[in-house]
Amino acid sequence: MILKLQTLGLRELHHMKKLIFFCLSFFVALEGVSQSCGDDGFWKIGSQFGTQRLSSNCGDFICHGFAAAYWEEGFIQGTSLNSTNPGIVNVKTQYTQSGGGPTETYFRDSPLYVQVCGQSLSNIDVVTQVYGSSPGFHSLVRDRNTIFNPKFISKYGTESPVIRHNFNSTWYELNNASKTEPDKYYVYLGKLKTEYYVPKGQIKPISLLSKPGATYSWSIIGPPGIVSFTSATNGASVSLQGDSFGTTQVKVTVSGCSGIPPKEQIITIIVPAINISGTYTTSNSTNLLWEMEIRYLQEIYPPIYL
Numbered sequence: 001m002i003l004k005l006q007t008l009g010l011r012e013l014h015h016m017k018k019l020i021f022f023c024l025s026f027f028v029a030l031e032g033v034s035q036s037c038g039d040d041g042f043w044k045i046g047s048q049f050g051t052q053r054l055s056s057n058c059g060d061f062i063c064h065g066f067a068a069a070y071w072e073e074g075f076i077q078g079t080s081l082n083s084t085n086p087g088i089v090n091v092k093t094q095y096t097q098s099g100g101g102p103t104e105t106y107f108r109d110s111p112l113y114v115q116v117c118g119q120s121l122s123n124i125d126v127v128t129q130v131y132g133s134s135p136g137f138h139s140l141v142r143d144r145n146t147i148f149n150p151k152f153i154s155k156y157g158t159e160s161p162v163i164r165h166n167f168n169s170t171w172y173e174l175n176n177a178s179k180t181e182p183d184k185y186y187v188y189l190g191k192l193k194t195e196y197y198v199p200k201g202q203i204k205p206i207s208l209l210s211k212p213g214a215t216y217s218w219s220i221i222g223p224p225g226i227v228s229f230t231s232a233t234n235g236a237s238v239s240l241q242g243d244s245f246g247t248t249q250v251k252v253t254v255s256g257c258s259g260i261p262p263k264e265q266i267i268t269i270i271v272p273a274i275n276i277s278g279t280y281t282t283s284n285s286t287n288l289l290w291e292m293e294i295r296y297l298q299e300i301y302p303p304i305y306l
Contacts, residue, residue, distance in 0.1 A: 037161055044174045045163060051174075054081045054153065055089035055162040065091060065101035066155040066162065067126050067139040071188040072112065081153075081162060089162050097158055104128065104137035111265050113186040116213030117257035121167060123212040125188040127152075130181040131172050138170060187211035189254055195268045198242040203230055206267070208252060210236035215255045222248030227269050242271040 037058040040046060045053045061069070069075055069091040080087030093099040107113045107126050116124065122144055129138045141153040153164045156171050163171065190209040198204045208216065218233040226248040231239040240250070247270050255262040 037159060043156070043160060043163060044171055045161075049165070049174055050169050051163050051165045052083040053086050053161050054083055054164055056086045057088050057090075058159055058161055059090050060096045060098050060158055061091045061101060061155065062097055062157050063155045064103055064106050064137075064139045065095040065097065066153075067141050068102045068106060068110075069095040070141045070143070070153070071125060072191070083164065086161070104139070107139065107186045108184075111263045112189055112191055114189060114211075114214050114254050114256040114263045115184055115186050115260050116211070117185070119185055119187075119213040121185075123187070124185040125211075126186040128184045128186070129170070129179055131177040132180045135172050135177060138172060140170065187214055187256070189214065189263070189265075192252070192265050192267050195270060196240075197270050197272060198227055198240055200242040200245060200271050200274075203239050203241045205237055205239050206250075207237035208254070208265075213256055217253045217255075219251050219253075220248060221251045221266070222269075224248075226271050240269060245271050245273040247271075 036042060040053065043051075043053075045051050065074075072095075074092045074095045076090040076092060078087075079089045079091075081089060091101075095101045107128055108115070113126065121142060124142050127140050127142060129140070130136065131138065138154070138156075143151055143153065151164070152167050153162060154170055155162050160171070165171075188209065189211065190207075192206065192208065196204060196206060214236075216234060216236050218229065218238045220227065220229075223246060226242070226244055226246040227240045227250070228243055229238055230241045231237070238252075247268060249266055250269055251264055251266045253262050253264050
């Protein structure tokens with residue numbers, strides 16, 4: 001390379017220096033713009049692109065963390081997604097990038113979501129996409145309940161604001177990136193509590209979200225005879241009756257696409273024993289019955305689970 005440069009004239013060397021300076025200047029300028037959260041031009045925000053800004057800040061979260069927080073009540077209080085007057089949008093620690101938030105496999109692996117097939121875009125909640133090795137994986141939200149259109153929402157790394165866009169107009173596609181894998185569609189099922197109290201002789205409904213493309217199956221997998229189903233077991237909701245004192249487990253299995261592993265959630269069901277033993281000082285039988293009722297309610301409804 002040195003020998004070749006020595007054969008160049010002064011004019012060629014001067015031209016080469018100008019070219020190298022231009023390339024370096026362009027690279028530095030591009031890097032500076034890419035780090036500007038407020039640069040609508042760089043993020044292709046505007047009516048000419050069919051996009052709108054929904055946040056005034058960027059925040060320490062990427063597309064996967066944003067999509068998960070959107071459905072799982074993961075926004076910090078005060079968050080405001082607004083196309084007219086964009087506000088601050090922040091997520092709870094478990095959804096942040098620095099907090100080890102969701103990655104590209106989150107929706108595939110989480111029991112809170114199931115992949116569905118043969119569904120229109122109006123029925124889904126999350127879309128995962130792949131744009132080759134670079135930029136790679138992307139997750140976006142599809143929310144049928146928003147008051148604005150279009151109803152697809154994305155976040156592009158920690159340096160990006162939240163942006164709504166048309167389905168085929170992610171920032172990557174507006175910059176001519178091409179998908180290298182078919183999109184995958186997911187629905188959000190909701191999260192059951194880990195424990196439920198069902199008083200003996202009473203019926204308690206338990207529900208996930210009912211989503212098109214998902215099929216549900218409930219079963220008792222713990223000790224039998226403690227609870228029984230009083231409803232069909234192939235829907236998003238079931239009703240359980242407490243039959244005898246004790247603890248058991250119930251499992252709900254949700255299937256989506258054929259050939260895709262189903263998702264499961266397992267809950268503990270407790271039918272509490274009633275204890276009214278003790279010494280009571282009371283002036284009459286009415287007061288005694290009232291005290292027994294209070295004790296009964298305390299046993300079957302522990303405050304921590306209400």
